[in-house]
Amino acid sequence: MRIRNLLLSLAILFLGVSSAHALNMKPGKGVTVHPARATWNTGFFQEALVRQGLEELGYKVKRAKDLTNPLFYKSLYLGDVDYWTNGWFPIHNAQLPKNFFEKADMYGYVAKAGGLQGYLVSKKEADKFGITSLADFKRPEVKKAFDENGDGKADLTACPPGWGCEKVIAHHLEVYGLENDINPIKASYEAGMASTLGRYKSGGPAFFYTWCPNWTVFKFKPGKDVVWINVPEINPTESQKPVVEKLTASGVEGAVSDPVKLGFVAADIRIVANKKFINANPAIKKFFEVFTLSLADINEQNSRMNEGEKSTSDIKKHVAEWISKNPDTWNSWLEQARKAAE
Numbered sequence: 001m002r003i004r005n006l007l008l009s010l011a012i013l014f015l016g017v018s019s020a021h022a023l024n025m026k027p028g029k030g031v032t033v034h035p036a037r038a039t040w041n042t043g044f045f046q047e048a049l050v051r052q053g054l055e056e057l058g059y060k061v062k063r064a065k066d067l068t069n070p071l072f073y074k075s076l077y078l079g080d081v082d083y084w085t086n087g088w089f090p091i092h093n094a095q096l097p098k099n100f101f102e103k104a105d106m107y108g109y110v111a112k113a114g115g116l117q118g119y120l121v122s123k124k125e126a127d128k129f130g131i132t133s134l135a136d137f138k139r140p141e142v143k144k145a146f147d148e149n150g151d152g153k154a155d156l157t158a159c160p161p162g163w164g165c166e167k168v169i170a171h172h173l174e175v176y177g178l179e180n181d182i183n184p185i186k187a188s189y190e191a192g193m194a195s196t197l198g199r200y201k202s203g204g205p206a207f208f209y210t211w212c213p214n215w216t217v218f219k220f221k222p223g224k225d226v227v228w229i230n231v232p233e234i235n236p237t238e239s240q241k242p243v244v245e246k247l248t249a250s251g252v253e254g255a256v257s258d259p260v261k262l263g264f265v266a267a268d269i270r271i272v273a274n275k276k277f278i279n280a281n282p283a284i285k286k287f288f289e290v291f292t293l294s295l296a297d298i299n300e301q302n303s304r305m306n307e308g309e310k311s312t313s314d315i316k317k318h319v320a321e322w323i324s325k326n327p328d329t330w331n332s333w334l335e336q337a338r339k340a341a342e
Contacts, residue, residue, distance in 0.1 A: 001221075023146045026058025027283040036072050037064035037088035041310065042213050045301045046085040046110050048319045050271070050291060051331075057283050057337055076274050077103045083273035083288070088115045090243040091267045104147035105286035106270040107278070113214060113249060114295050115267030117165065119156075120226040120262075122206040132256045134172065134263075135232040137181045146207045151183060157192040157208035158184035165264070168237060169209060172263055174233045190306075198283060199322055200225070204290040211264075213298035222254025229261035286340035290333050297322065 035052055037047045051061045065081060069092055075081045077097045087106055119129050127143050136142050137154045147153035159166040166186065173179045185192055193208065193216055200206040206226060210216040220226045236244050249266040251257040271288045278285045301318050309318070323330045 014220055025103070025338045027338060028054060028057045028059030028281070031281065032060045033063060033277075034062050034080075035064045035083045036067045036075065036081040036084040038084065039066050039068055040086075041305060042215075042229065042298070042302050043086040044305070044315055045298060045318060046269075046293065048315045049293070049322065050085050050287075052319050052323070053191050053287055053291065053333060053337075054284060056288065056334060059281075061078055065197060072271075073097055073100060073104075076272065079103070079276065081274075082119055082254070082277040083271055083284075085110055085269075085271050087270040087272040089268040089270060091115065091265050092141070093243075094239065096139075103276070104272060104274050106272050107285065108290065109292055110271060111213065111293060111295055111298065112268050113251075113266050114264065114269045114298070115265075116210070116228075116249065116252065117211040117264030117266070118215075118221070118228050118262035119209055119231075120206070120220065121229055122200060123162040123223070123225060123227050125205045126229070126256065131229060133230040133232050133261075134176055134182070136229075137178060143181055147206050149183075153181055153183040154183050154207060156184050157189075157196045158186055160186055160189055163209070165209060168240075168264060170236075171237050172231060173302060176232050177242060180313070213269075213293055213302055215299065215303035217295075218299040218303035222252075224254070227254055227256050230253055230261040232261075234261055234263070269289055276295075283337040283341035287337040290336050315321075 026275060029250075035051065035323075037044065037166075040299060045066055054061050063073075064084075067075060067081075067084075070083065071085075072084055073092070073096050076083070076085055077100055090107065101271070119134060125131065125145055129136065129139070129145065131137075133235065137146070145153065146156075148155045158169050166184075173182055174182065196206050197219055198209050202222070206220065210214070217281045222228060234244060234247050236247060243265055246265045246267070247263055248259045248261050249255075252258070252260050252262075271291070273284075273288065301322075304318065305314070
């Protein structure tokens, strides 16, 4: 009986040690990882969260290289960097090197259909004037309501020269015959949106282009403060034609219709990694596959950065706070990654 009890105690002790070992397993011990990061700061939070996860799995993660899209995809293909969390597809398809998927691939969804772009209007004015589409800005009473400088056109907070969205907005104004109805303001986007927000808080109207993730849709709550509106019809640019179905999106919170014709490609935000690197690190592959964030969480963090919390230490604090609020989710990701490495 004593021997039986002793064996049972040893078994329980062993299982406890094994569980603790599994919980603290460091499959990445001795492995150095070389990440990259996009040049737009609305993607910094995702990179920092993934970095934290890999470090908890035992990997040594080097400082991320800030790279433009084409340079990143070329560097990844050549094996100079291992991954980034900032892939926007299908928007980035045209920037991939030839035969890219022989050496690299996409993993998981940081935010599925999270890369929204489009036009938003203050809900008060949308309700008052029945605004559901850009075409409504042809109506004199609508133009007058959004005319800030008295030129007879509705003022749209748009994109600075050189941005991809600037060309799409110009295309829309031309093909929908709105060049004499809408004035796209192309000054600094941050300054333009700050002015729009200030005017809205003072009781004025808001009409702007934006994308997600972004602080703008945290400050302006879709469905409460603003609504996403349609383009009159789907009329793609040349670069949009291969993915024309992505110009319409379903299930968009705060849209005036479902589906809504955004006129911009709705992108999946995904992690992109070198295949050789992934195949050598099954724990990382699994972590990439299960890692996902809500747009609300990303937008909230982006808003804090916009308000000044944008240093490296600030972003680390945001990461720590997110993990403390989501311990079950975070630990589940780590557990799945560790199991994949067994």
